[in-house]
Amino acid sequence: MVKFFTNNILYRYGTPRKIISDKGTAFKNARVDEFTRRYNIEWRYSYVYNPRANGLAEAFNKTLIKILRKTVGNNRKDWHNKLPEALWAYRIMHRTPTQATPYSLVYGTEAVSPIEVELPSLRVAMASEVPLTKQIQLRLQEFDGMDERRLAAQQNLELYQARMTRAYEKLSIPRAFRRGELVLVLRRPITGRHHGPKFAPNWEGTFRIDQVYDGGAYLLATENGEHPLPILNGRCLKKYYSQNQLPEYTKPRRHPDEDFIANWAEAHEGMTQLFSRQ
Template sequence: MVRLFTTQVLYRYGNPRKIISDNGTAFKNVKIDAFADKHKIEWRYSSVYNLRANGLAEALNKTLIKILRKTIGDNQRNWHEKLHEALWAYRITHRTATQATPYSLVYGAKAVLPIEVELPSLRIAMAAQIPLTKQTQLRLQELDGMDERRLAAQQNLELYQARMARAYEKLSRPRTFKKGELVLVLRRPILGRHHGPKFAPNWEGPYVIEQAYEGGAYLLADSNGKHPVSSINGRYLKKYYGQNYPDISTTRQNQRESS
């Protein structure tokens, strides 16, 4: 994974300031920590089982999976060989959110498809008749207008995301909690496999909210000050109405005194 980031990210796009990834073991290890420290990268992890925390990447993955399903055929083991074709199809397809193709936003022009060369299209035929100096001038004009087109695409994307957010908020009721509140946690799939009798409760706890983050993520702690997960989205929590819980700071102080 370190080699992949070095060759495909660092050497192609430069040193990133932040990277957001899920909690997979490929991203949470000593080598990744050393890589991030060496290049001064702020590596952030999304809360577990919360795809919305890295929505753009998940949306891209969903689209690629749909394309691969239509191209790999019966032999699904060679999906990695078709991945480049799927990426090419994605890059040259007009996106609703940006009102442009990813290819045009990177290179400032529409991609020339192989079939347009094999069976010359009107665009290729007209380009062949334009003098080289005129082609160069037109290309420079396209490059000069890239910033404006990218800005327009960014504005279209923000408007699209705002519309999607309003539509989602009409149908959802987000759960919000404050620091110090007691909550129960969904056992499955957050806390691993559900052990015990078949009709045992699906909720475990109580846990106390030790830290509340932006975006509805929370850090939990039990009575011993231990964290069951690194962070968790509020969708997998519900308020606990039982008896009061001992204060975490007091519990930790007692543990230090006893040791």
């Protein structure tokens, strides 16, 4: 991974200040630690099952998967062969959040697609008629305006994210827990400690909140004080209620028919005893 990152990111785009990834073994090992120290890179790790911690990377992965689904054949094992084409499609795709293509934000101009070479577009035809010195001047002008375009794209992205956040907050109820509270954990492949039957409960536990972190992350502990699970986001948890702590609207209520049946049974028993005496 270090070699790939060095050749494809570092030598092509420069040294980043910060990198965010999950806690996979490919990203969390001694070689990565040495690499970050050498180039003074801050490497941060996201929490389990919290895609928002990876931000734009998860949004990119979601779009990339959609493209791959449309390009792979019936045998989906060849998806890696279609990956370069999918990446190319994404890079030249106009993105609504930024109002620009990723390619133009990196290189300052739109990419020339293969079909524009076979069937020359207007800009390709005009470029062939422009002298080389004029082309160089136009290219330098594009470079001069790159910072402005990138700033505009950043502002468009922030406005888009703000709109999405407002829409999400209208429909979502944040979950906050205090230290010492009892919770249940959503049963998932990583958090689940065993594989249950098909209709097994979706929640397992109980666990106690042992540590509370910023961003709605929690460290859970068992009754013995052990920590069998990684740090989880609050969206994977829900509060545990004992039978005595259940809210009134969730407690089982006595059905009116139960009172009728009980009264009928008592009356029937009384009539039976009366006739037996006679």
